[in-house]
Amino acid sequence: MYSDNKLILQIISLMKQHGILSVVISPGSRHYPLVRSLERDPDFSLYSVVDERSAAFFALGLIQNSGAPVAVCCTSGTSAINYGSAVVEAFYQGLPLVVLTADRLPELLNQKEEQMFLQKDVYDGFIRYQGQLPEVKDGLSEWYCNRVINEAFLELDHHGRGPVHLNFPVESHHTDKFSTESLPKVRKISRVRGDDDPEIWQRYASWLSGRKIMIVWGQSAPTDEALSRAVERFIERFDCVILADKLSNCHTSRTIETAYLALRSMTLEQTTELAPDVVITLFGNYTFNGELKGYLSSTGRPFEVWDLGTSRVSDPFRRLSTVFEVRERFFFEKMCEQAEQQGGMDYYEAWSEVDGAIEEPQVDFGEIHAVGQLVRKLPKNAQLHIANSLPIRMVHLFRSDPSVTAYCNRGVNGIDGCMSAAVGFAAATSDPVYLVIGDLTFFYDMNALWNRHLSKNLRILMLNNEGGGVMHMPLSEGLAPQLSRHISAGHATSAKGWVESVGFRYLAATTREECDAAIDVLTNPAESGPILVEVFSVKEDDVRQLKTYLQELDKLTFGDRVRRRLRRKLPKLFR
Structure with a gap:
């Protein structure tokens, strides 16, 4: 039987899936739930060595x-420090050592509890990855632990090899129960590189065949010609849709640029059929x-997430399965090379119906x-900068x-700069x-115009409604006078x-007619x-206008109407 502790189960399951099957165990009791569970699993080879050094x-x-890779595991206290010399050696030799240190609860640190010091940073400077795991108390903490453990094990041989450290808390090792009969198959995150075996790429390309693919295209510079060609070849071979916004600057034959509104218009009852099998983010x-x-x-539907173009584990949808550490163009070209058949357009056409409504x-x-x-009257090839918040x-x-090419400081979504x-x-x-x-963003950054490099080609539409309207969005209209005092900084x-x-x-514009005339200029x-136009x-x-418009995208009526049209037009998708 394995420990019932979900954190222990995550560690062991992922050790097995990542091929970490040899474990050197130092004596102690805080790590008892982990050690006893390892003893019950015949796939692990265990070694007992008393002196941690x-x-x-x-x-x-x-x-x-x-x-x-080999793991070494110890109890809490000075045991962790005694691994230090070997960790430094592993770092400079480039050896994939997994250091698992048990710990007491972090809330007890510096409270005169025995066998306790700050263990999470003990190998700082000589470790490829440091993970501080919390107790698993809910779905969020379990997802977090799964992600951190995966990140640690992926770093063992990522652009070189070396040691990683996971510090895990055990509140009460002597009261742990061992009634879990089989090890759960928890999520493993994989990394694929450009020089991986062709069989690996073939396996991923084959998996995409016949599935609904949603590409989520994040903020990017305008797509160069080579990437555009690769994407167009990809969408000819696979049944996919590209969800984007103006900051994506993505204009392919299967791009839905109204993703912000289309997604707001969907509910489980009306559009479960449009849920993807795989989400590819870039x-x-x-x-x-x-x-x-x-x-x-x-949606209640299972799906995978593949992330392109980065080595970082980024998992906003909590379904990440694979990180493709390659340039975006390389991924699309490689998938096309491995594609065995032409794809359809059913999935895109279904989303296009939603977009058109x-x-x-x-x-x-x-x-x-x-x-x-302004948006309607922008000249072709205009360069549009958009401030954060409601704009x-x-x-x-x-x-x-x-x-039109669009830009915005969306890295952190602040109003600065x-x-x-x-x-x-x-x-x-x-x-x-x-x-x-908007007005607050303008006044916050007004020194931007006190600039000897100020260009004559700058055109600004300033929206002045005497405060930050976005702060009012989630709250009732009756609170407006109170909010304007401090929350939305009325002025x-x-x-x-x-x-x-x-x-x-x-x-200046205070009426519809003045506004239209000023924007013409x-x-x-x-x-x-x-030129600056202040509205x-x-x-x-x-x-109120914005809230009313979003509410008018009536989910039930809109969804039924679109669904009936989709069933008539694309019966195969809705079988």
Whole structure:
């Protein structure tokens, strides 16, 4: 019988799946649940060495003999320190040593508890990966432990070899129960490299055949011609859809650029059939992250996640199975080389039906109207910078010309430097550069315009509703006066004096007619000099309009309507 401790089960199951089958055990009691469970499993070879200093070097000898990774395990306290010399040696020899140190609960640290010191950083500077595991108390902590253990074992031979350390807590080793009959097959995360055997790539390509593939294209620079060709060949051979937003700058024949709205329009009852079999993620963040998480978790359908172009384990959907440490273009070309048959378009056409049913908001005067007018009137090949907060959400309510390139500081999603980035971009080009920005973000970064490199080709649409409307979105309208005091930083400030003092042509808009006329000027390439249009609206009205529009994407009615059309048009997908 194995321990009933879910953390212990995760460690052992992943040791077995990653091929860590030899374990050198130092005496003690804190690691008893792990050791007893290992003793019950015939797949592991166990060695008992009393002196921890000798035990860890003994493990190095086993590694030198076999070339395979070996684990060494000890109780809490100074035992962990005694492994130090061998860990340093393993680091400089490049030997895959797995150091498993049991510990007491972190809450007890520095509380005069016996056999306890800060173990998690004890090998700092001489370890390829350091993992501090928590107790498994719920689904979130279990997912976290699974991810961290996988990360540790993947680092044993990632761009070189060397030791890794996992520090795991055991609250009460003497009360642990051992009634688990079989080891669970927990999730193993794999890494695939470009020089892996062709059979590995063939296996992945074969798995994709006949499955529904959702490609999630994050924020990226405009796609170069070589990558575009590789992606188009891939989508000809596999049945897939590409979910994107404006920051993806991805314009393929199977791209759904309204992912933010399409995902909001789906429920389990209406669109379970559109759930993917595999999700392939690439590039940076995207504005529909929350909507996609909610959709994928609600379908109840199993799926895998493959992540491209990185060596980091990034698992936002908690289903990551494979990290492809190759350039994105290499992945698509390799899959095409291994593809055995042409794919269909059913999956994309189903999503296209959903996309086609979405209508742009028709609203009274306010910031949503102003943003829509700008997006619709942008000239071809325009460079559009979008500030964080509500502007990035509002821009995605409208369709833009595929030639428009979009940028936003979405790495951390802060409001810092949104205008400064646009000013810097404009300083390096002679083409018009457009910026959509809210009032708080503008005033926060207003020194961006106090710049000797300020370009005459900068065009700014500033949305001034006297505070941060995004802070009002999740809360009731009745709280607006209270929120404006501190939460949304209510104010009565205009940009007019400041921008005129630094050489801008300034236009104000307080009505629909003034707004439309000002945006005509803003988007006219023949106009010279930097221009700023400041649109004045009422924050509460703007928030109400946005909430109303999103609510009008009525999930039940919309879903039934689209589903009936899909069943008629694509019966094979809904068998």
